[in-house]
Amino acid sequence: MKIAVMGAGAVGCYYGGMLARAGHEVVLIGRPQHVEAVRRAGLFLDTQTFQAHVPMQAATDASGTKDAKLVLCCVKSTDTETAAAEMAPHLEPDAVVWSLQNGVDNAERLQARLGREVIPAVVYVATEMAGPGHVKHHGRGELVIGPAATSQALARMFADAGVPVQISDNVAGALWAKLIVNCAYNALSAITQLPYGRLVQGDGVERLMRDAVQECLAVAQDAGISVPGDMWEAVQRIALTMPGQLSSTAQDLARRKPSEIDHLNGYVVRKGEALAIATPVNRTLHTLVKLLEAPALRRDASDRGCCLEIAPGL
Structure with a gap:
């Protein structure tokens, strides 16, 4: 084929x-x-x-x-x-x-x-x-x-x-489950430039990630999405199975490339606004990554034209 x-x-x-x-x-x-x-x-x-x-x-x-x-x-x-x-x-x-x-x-x-x-x-x-x-x-x-x-x-x-x-x-639920994992890890890994295993050892990180996950679940529930399984357990498992992995957002920022954060935490923020659900943790993470990627966006505006950006994964 x-x-x-x-x-x-x-x-x-x-x-x-x-x-x-x-x-x-x-x-x-x-x-x-x-x-x-x-x-x-x-x-x-x-x-x-x-x-x-x-x-x-x-x-x-x-x-x-x-x-x-x-x-x-x-x-x-x-x-x-x-x-x-x-x-x-x-x-x-x-x-x-x-x-x-x-x-x-x-x-x-x-x-x-x-x-x-x-x-x-x-x-x-x-x-x-x-x-x-x-x-x-x-x-x-x-x-x-x-x-x-x-x-x-x-x-x-x-x-x-x-x-x-x-x-x-229930692929919609599976997509949201992946989105929630991304919202828990990607921005924090990008801001700190730490892999998942080291990231979760930081003081207060677990509570922050739990808050981000809860906001995502609240938005998903109000949007009529059935997210399968125990999401917090799934989030914790990522750090165990991929301890050395930097998020795709972290890789983008390290390479001075624009990230997908608007479609991760930013998507949850926009969906929350439409449903009148507060998402302060996701909003903060989204805002911080946007500040860090601003130089990359300026650089990309001058470089763009030869080919599409590629998605590096988790």
Whole structure:
């Protein structure tokens, strides 16, 4: 099967690399420096269980999605509409589109612009780009997707490639569960530049994270979302399973890139305002990250134009 990865950052490269290693034709669509490295030597897939140079195609624009039967959209939430506009002229009528993005509304936004069904996927993987053409995997890798006519067959395909996929009738709840984890960790990891394991050891951090989680749950409940499981237990488990992981927001700030914070804590703040629910902790975290990323936004305004931003994962 031909598969295109729109936004070949850490998340897209990991899943694209796993699929290519299993024998599928994969095209990574990303920034020129990364594309050049992949074209020259393949993708270096550096995982916890193996290391391999995986040959695959790479492109710098959305024409790489042409003839693909599956498109994994992995761009940052800030670039969702732009990605949809760029992909639209090239997508095959029967192409299946998955959204592997942070936030809870990207599939809906893609669907509105593309005029076709887009399947939301919840991503649980710790990865980073260690250099052009080099993705490093730190842990996990499973996906939760929504039900669709092709979901069962594609889930089996991913499983054969070493990627567990669960099909959920409550994918909205799973998306919110991931959002809540992001709201608990991402901003704090970005502000402190600390990995999760060290972050949670700080004085007062646990209480602050609990408050952020409770605000998110209150907003979700009022919005009619059924969030599965014990969210606080899930949040605590992240620090145990990914102790060395910096959040994607922390990675963005460290690289002086704009983050997705508007679609994480910022989304909860906006949704809370619409529902008349106070979210002071999420508002504070959102505001602090926006202050820290202001230089990155100014830099991005001068750099933008060659390619979309990529979503680095958790």
